[in-house]
Amino acid sequence: MRRVDIKIAYRCNNKCKFCIQGKKREFLRDKTTDEIRRILQENVKDFKGVVFTGGEVTIVNDFLELVDFAKRIGYSSIQIQTNGRMFSYLDFCKKTIDAGANQFALAIHGSTEEVHDSLTRVDGSFDQTLQGIKNLKSLDQIVLTNTVVNKINHKDIPNIAKMLVGLHVYSFQFAFMHINPVIQNDKNLIDEIVPRYKDVKKYVEEGLDIGINANIKCATEAMTPCIIPKYIDYIAEKYIPETFIYDSDVARDFQKMKRDGAKLKGPKCSECIFFDECEGPWRDYGEIFGFDEFVPITK
Numbered sequence: 533m534r535r536v537d538i539k540i541a542y543r544c545n546n547k548c549k550f551c552i553q554g555k556k557r558e559f560l561r562d563k564t565t566d567e568i569r570r571i572l573q574e575n576v577k578d579f580k581g582v583v584f585t586g587g588e589v590t591i592v593n594d595f596l597e598l599v600d601f602a603k604r605i606g607y608s609s610i611q612i613q614t615n616g617r618m619f620s621y622l623d624f625c626k627k628t629i630d631a632g633a634n635q636f637a638l639a640i641h642g643s644t645e646e647v648h649d650s651l652t653r654v655d656g657s658f659d660q661t662l663q664g665i666k667n668l669k670s671l672d673q674i675v676l677t678n679t680v681v682n683k684i685n686h687k688d689i690p691n692i693a694k695m696l697v698g699l700h701v702y703s704f705q706f707a708f709m710h711i712n713p714v715i716q717n718d719k720n721l722i723d724e725i726v727p728r729y730k731d732v733k734k735y736v737e738e739g740l741d742i743g744i745n746a747n748i749k750c751a752t753e754a755m756t757p758c759i760i761p762k763y764i765d766y767i768a769e770k771y772i773p774e775t776f777i778y779d780s781d782v783a784r785d786f787q788k789m790k791r792d793g794a795k796l797k798g799p800k801c802s803e804c805i806f807f808d809e810c811e812g813p814w815r816d817y818g819e820i821f822g823f824d825e826f827v828p829i830t831k
């Protein structure tokens with residue numbers, strides 16, 4: 533289903549080391565309720581799905597009112613992308629569901645508080661996110677999760693997968709981290725959190741196997757076919773629906789944005805049979821580490 537993705541706010545109650553929004557929360561204002569209503573209204577004829585994302589949407593004042601508005605004007609799929617902490621309150625879960633949300637995409641970055649909280653830089657965030665998943669599941673909701681793969685958590689990925697299987701989530705995804713926001717925010721973190729593909733591959737594959745064997749939908753994002761040739765069918769980019777993103781003041785086609793420069797293929801990629809369908813790694817990865825890991829698949 534085609535969907536519109538609206539970044540309704542940049543502020544957040546976590547401070548993730550790899551935050552894709554970088555420092556935007558310091559210099560970009562959140563959208564007003566009227567602006568978001570207008571975006572919803574303008575797009576409903578073309579998109580039946582909407583994703584509310586941020587920043588952290590659940591701490592926005594009119595969050596419930598906006599979900600309710602989206603439902604009333606005709607969006608049939610209303611996904612909430614969230615760090616999940618507010619859903620540790622059962623009453624808040626019920627209010628969000630009553631307003632019309634019907635998919636919940638929670639970010640979980642470790643199987644323990646030690647790993648997760650060290651990445652979010654908020655003590656107690658792991659317990660709250662975990663409780664959020666449990667609460668939403670207890671209310672029969674569709675729960676998807678995303679884990680940002682980085683140098684601190686990559687060895688924990690199989691444990692995260694086992695935990696998510698035990699929680700009976702609908703699907704989980706392991707997304708190789710975006711590097712550019714770290715470069716923009718705090719270059720000192722590059723050594724600490726940016727991993728190499730060769731180091732994470734084994735753990736991502738193990739995590740996918742755990743999901744596959746449990747019959748749970750699972751995928752990985754920003755991993756290329758040459759890195760995980762046996763798991764090509766689990767590369768999320770093949771399945772991400774057409775998505776139109778309202779970031780700061782600009783509306784952009786997500787797929788086009790990646791093709792136009794956020795990702796970059798290497799000098800040998802033209803020899804690869806996946807050249808057309810592969811997006812390549814994030815541009816900054818190749819620029820920092822080179823392209824030796826990306827060996828063309830020729831048959």
Ligand code: SF4
Pocket residue numbers: 756757758759797798800801802804805806807810811812813826827828829
């Ligand atoms: S096009 Fe390049 S990055 Fe993509 S799979 Fe082939 S070699 Fe790897």
